[in-house]
Amino acid sequence: MPKPVDPVALTADLVRCPSVTPVEGGALVLLQALLSDAGFDCTRVDRGGVANLFARWGTRGANRSFGFNGHTDVVPVGDAAAWTHDPFGAEIVDGWMYGRGTTDMKSGVAAFVAAAIDFVRDTPPDGAVILTITGDEEGASVDGTVALLDWMATQGERMTHCLVGEPTCPNDMGEMMKIGRRGSMTAFVTATGVQGHSAYPHRAKNPMSALVKLLAKLEEKPLDAGSAHFDASTLAITTIDCGNPANNVIPARGTATVNIRFNDLHSGDSLSRWVQDCAQTVQHESGVQFDVRLSISGESFLTPPGDFSAMVARAVQAETGRVPVTSTSGGTSDARFVKNHCPVVEFGLVGKTMHQVDERVQVDQIGQLKTIYSRILQDYFA
Missing domain, CATH: 3.30.70.360 (Alpha-Beta Plaits)
Known part of the structure; x- marks a missing residue:
């Protein structure tokens, strides 16, 4: 039986791709190969010099299509000499992985890709699993998730619900999820x-x-x-x-x-x-x-609390012991585009070090995030 996809190793592979907006850096090429081998129908949806990836397991137009959204592009390193570790080295020291994008948000992408591949292989659902991954979230965001959603509309592709894997927790894993943004x-x-x-x-x-x-x-x-x-x-x-x-x-x-x-x-x-x-x-x-x-x-938007957000909250609580606060705080994210397509919530890692020198993520939390996403998929298609 195939081994489960290791989200930590996948995070490291993605961090080693120098995908500073709008450079693809090899990250989407890597993901497309991995997802294609796992039976996902993959399409590059590039526009305006920006690389994007659409991946679907299951049939187009399924009654239930759970989607994940995320990005592989990262902000510039800044002063590389100020970093303790190579910004694109994905070095693991004392339980922390260092590198640009470890928190925002290559670990989130790795966790939902790993969860999706294992889920459709082990318990093929009655429905579709869709991944929309962009290389333009940290930039102008004109040809990223927007381009993916535009392409989906022309192709008859649709997510019935979507989870954006941005970092949402201020200090502790599981403490907060986003149901809207200013x-x-x-x-x-x-x-x-x-x-x-x-x-x-x-x-x-x-x-x-x-x-x-x-x-x-x-x-x-x-x-x-x-x-x-x-x-x-x-x-x-x-x-x-x-x-x-x-x-x-x-x-x-x-x-x-x-x-x-x-x-x-x-x-x-x-x-x-x-x-x-x-x-x-x-x-x-x-x-x-x-x-x-x-x-x-x-524009500001809100996904009113309901069955979808409650399902995500239950999965988070089951794996972390915390009931996440529903919040609309923080900056903008690509959820502002997804909300025009389907109901959307956001849940991801602790974001304290994103965009900083020595950006880093606790290694054990990457695996924990995959487990949360796996539980969400299981509950959604139960």
Whole structure:
């Protein structure tokens, strides 16, 4: 009888693939070969220079199709000299595996791939198991999971439910699962006035003063106090600049960037109108011209607690002894795209070291995550 797929060895193999967004690095090639050998129907769905992999075991259009979603791309290493261990070495020291992507999220991908292969081999389900794996989650995310879902729509492929394997636990394995995410919007603001001598400010029109007034107006009061399933929305000023090297010149132009993370009391459109209205008000008061460019990378969404989230929670509790808190905290993930396709929840490892120097994962938790995913598959098709 074939041996079970070792998720630790698979994680190490994936970490050794230098798949910094948008470079494929060999990670999806490795997974396609492994899944094809296990009887999965695999298709590369590449778009816009981004590599993606679709894999299905079972028949297309099955009444029940459980899906896993994840990514093999990773953020840059940064200063390699600051790492204690090779960022792409997957070295194991004192029970920890070190390397870029060990936490976010090659271990999660390895765990659900291993669980899926063993499950369909040992207990072939009445339905389909679908894996959608992208190389563009850490980048613009335009040609990653979105491309996979677009392709699935044209091919008649469908998941009835999906679990995204992103790290979800703040400190301890099993403590948290995600049933939604806040939306994210960025405003890129340019203020244009009239350059002049700082000793004669009445002859100039200072864009920086107007810009500061606009930013103060945006920060004037909280956006909300939170909602039933979401914390309060937040607004953060992330950059202010005018590129002015002189202390006696009022610049002609200044820029600022503002990021808003918003809950289900708002939409990208409603917040866009609010930011534009505030800019128009300050423009009218100051005479400084404002140009506001808005980018909405995702709307807030919620998968209401129900049978699906309860099933995932039971599996987590059975393997960890913890009942995971249902949360909508954190940044965005590709679940924001999957939610338009089917109900989606997220559960994965402890994410404390993701994107950091010496990113690492506890080796025993990789196997534990595979066991949780295996139990979810067994319960889903029971």
